[in-house]
Amino acid sequence: MPAHLSEPDRRAFHEGLRTYSPTLMAIFSWGLVTGIAMSKSVMTVPQALGMSLLVYAGSSQLAVLPLLAAKLPIWTVLLTAAMVNTRFVIFSAGLAPHFAYLPLWRRLLVGYFNGDIIYLLFQKKAFATGYVPGKEPFFWGMAVASWVSWQVSSIIGILLASLFPDNWGLGLAGTLALIPIMVSAIANRSTLAAVAVAGVVSLLLFDLPYRLALPLAVVAAIAAGSATDLIVERADLRRIRNRAGDSQ
Known part of the structure; x- marks a missing residue:
């Protein structure tokens, strides 16, 4: 992606990478926990890989695992995932004034790659609404860093779950890793x-x-x-x- 950008946009993309980089270990920990949880649930490895790539939302992925294990109706699973992800409606409303000028397919991509921390860091930049040079590449710098870190850690957790004992308390470690990031967003x-x-x-x-x-x-x-x-x-x-x- 950076190779096809202009020099100012390339700098903005790299700035997005640098802005997001302090959170990578926390995201990696959380993705690893989610991957292990999916692999140790009732899901098969291909199903877990598919959920990681398509859903890309750790909290809802973890929320539906007990429901799948209990073999509850699919509408219950979908409703739970939707309720857990209600916050993304707010995130979308916050980003809409910034990217309303983009075509629909690009706005859909922004919605898919957006996340809690990405949204918080983007809002802290206090961009003006509408088109601003470098704003979209800055977002994509953070989004690419987040998606790659999440997928790599999640896939590692899925494929190597048997190597991680249940008594390691990885769930608590992942949660604790996210707390400093959330606290830093209190502005x-x-x-x-x-x-x-x-x-x-x-x-x-x-x-x-x-x-x-x-x-x-x-x-x-x-x-x-x-x-x-x-x-x-x-x-x-x-x-x-x-x-x-x-x-x-």
């Missing part, structure tokens, strides 16, 4: 409020069926972040008015 008070509320809601509702705790936590996080933004804006507006009154 302001609204983000902090959203994270705090999401954590509390997900813990309180953890025992709900079909992993409903996750989409409900996402909705609660959006509401908390929006409410915090509104409160901060009103407080800033009051301060501005008070300063204007004092100056008069």
Whole structure:
């Protein structure tokens, strides 16, 4: 891909690679855990490889494994995966103003390759909406790094699962590896409020069926972040008015 880009776009692509590179070990750990879990479930190796390549969403992949093992109806499996991935609707809405000018097939590719960390790092760049030189190559630099790291680690986990004892606690290791990345994304008070509320809601509702705790936590996080933004804006507006009154 970089060979066909202009020099500015090539630099933006490489910047995306560098921006994403600190997260690679965490993504590799999480992909390895997911691959091992799929291989040790009821899925065959070809089925696990197909899920890794086509689904490319670790949380939903792990969520449906118990349902497949219990031989529940396929609609239950699909509904659970959809509920777990509800957050991607929000991600898509956030990226839409940036890539609305692209043809449909390229927007679909952006949607497939997008992910939690990619979205967070992209938003931290604070690009203007619409076409911006280098913005799309920057996204693809992160997306390629993420996809390759995930698929390599997931496939290793699928093919070599028998070499990893169950008592190694890889699931906890993968989760712990992701925590510093998520914490670094807390950039302001609204983000902090959203994270705090999401954590509390997900813990309180953890025992709900079909992993409903996750989409409900996402909705609660959006509401908390929006409410915090509104409160901060009103407080800033009051301060501005008070300063204007004092100056008069």
